[in-house]
Amino acid sequence: MFTFFSKVTTVVGISLLLALGLQAATIEVISSGAFYATMNELKPVFEEKTGHTIHLSSGSSMGASETSIPNRLKRGETFDLIILASNQLDKMIDDGFAVQGSRVDLVHSSIGMMVKKGQPKPDISTQEKFDKVLLDAKSIGYSASASGTYLSENVFPRFGETVKAKSKLIVGDRVATWVGRGDLEIGFQQVSEIIPFTGENGSVDLVGPIPAPYQKVTVFSIGVAKGSKEPVVAQELVGFLTSKDNYARLIAQGLIPAATTHDTTQKGK
Numbered sequence: 001m002f003t004f005f006s007k008v009t010t011v012v013g014i015s016l017l018l019a020l021g022l023q024a025a026t027i028e029v030i031s032s033g034a035f036y037a038t039m040n041e042l043k044p045v046f047e048e049k050t051g052h053t054i055h056l057s058s059g060s061s062m063g064a065s066e067t068s069i070p071n072r073l074k075r076g077e078t079f080d081l082i083i084l085a086s087n088q089l090d091k092m093i094d095d096g097f098a099v100q101g102s103r104v105d106l107v108h109s110s111i112g113m114m115v116k117k118g119q120p121k122p123d124i125s126t127q128e129k130f131d132k133v134l135l136d137a138k139s140i141g142y143s144a145s146a147s148g149t150y151l152s153e154n155v156f157p158r159f160g161e162t163v164k165a166k167s168k169l170i171v172g173d174r175v176a177t178w179v180g181r182g183d184l185e186i187g188f189q190q191v192s193e194i195i196p197f198t199g200e201n202g203s204v205d206l207v208g209p210i211p212a213p214y215q216k217v218t219v220f221s222i223g224v225a226k227g228s229k230e231p232v233v234a235q236e237l238v239g240f241l242t243s244k245d246n247y248a249r250l251i252a253q254g255l256i257p258a259a260t261t262h263d264t265t266q267k268g269k
Helices: 004-019 033-050 069-074 086-094 127-136 146-159 175-181 191-197 231-241 244-252
Strands: 026-031 053-058 081-085 104-109 111-116 140-143 167-170 186-190 204-209 218-224 255-257
Touching (some): 026 033, 033 081, 033 186, 033 191, 033 218, 033 231, 033 244, 069 086, 081 231, 086 218, 111 146, 111 175, 111 191, 127 146, 146 167, 146 218, 175 186, 175 191, 186 191, 218 231
Parallel strands (some): 026 053, 026 081, 140 167
Antiparallel strands (some): 081 218, 104 218
């Protein structure tokens, strides 16, 4: 909620923008699921502060879905900024869909597990207990993006066909939607993609981050799209998203601001 002072500052800032002959811009932003809810929450804050407008779209970082960010870019859809797993952004830069040198790391994101709201939360605090949950589950859902790709290629195969046979890849939808309806017993997605479906009016409960050695922290980054119509305002938005003023919001969504981390965490797959 804005204070009176911040509202006055906003009005002055917009008035100055107009006085300088600068027009308010509409910025086209596309974000993968891990940062989408946070971006949607920060959107009105940036708009009120600057007078610019953000048009926000969603898509997965990877995968065969027509709505995945790489596929939308390859079809010729245009954006000013793209937010997705860092190694996928690197590919978009290499392929000429994003501007070289524009990548900025935003957050580190962990994989979480969920159950339908009100169901018992299994103990996944250790590798052994997590193994048992996977083996005992009747059905498992995972995403078509970074977390799901990692699980399906690096974790589930450890159990042979046992886990694979009862696992379902969810394309073009949130895993939480399926778990919340009771179509799947347990589900996996980035913690920040699960949190918006929790709470008093939510449909799922977050069990918690999955344990080592299965956990993988993914770096999500932002880059300027090639052919951006608003590159200057796009950079203004990047500065806003990485501001310390927004750290509390990021953390509340289950994300760790990239600027606060100084480790060698693997980048997103």
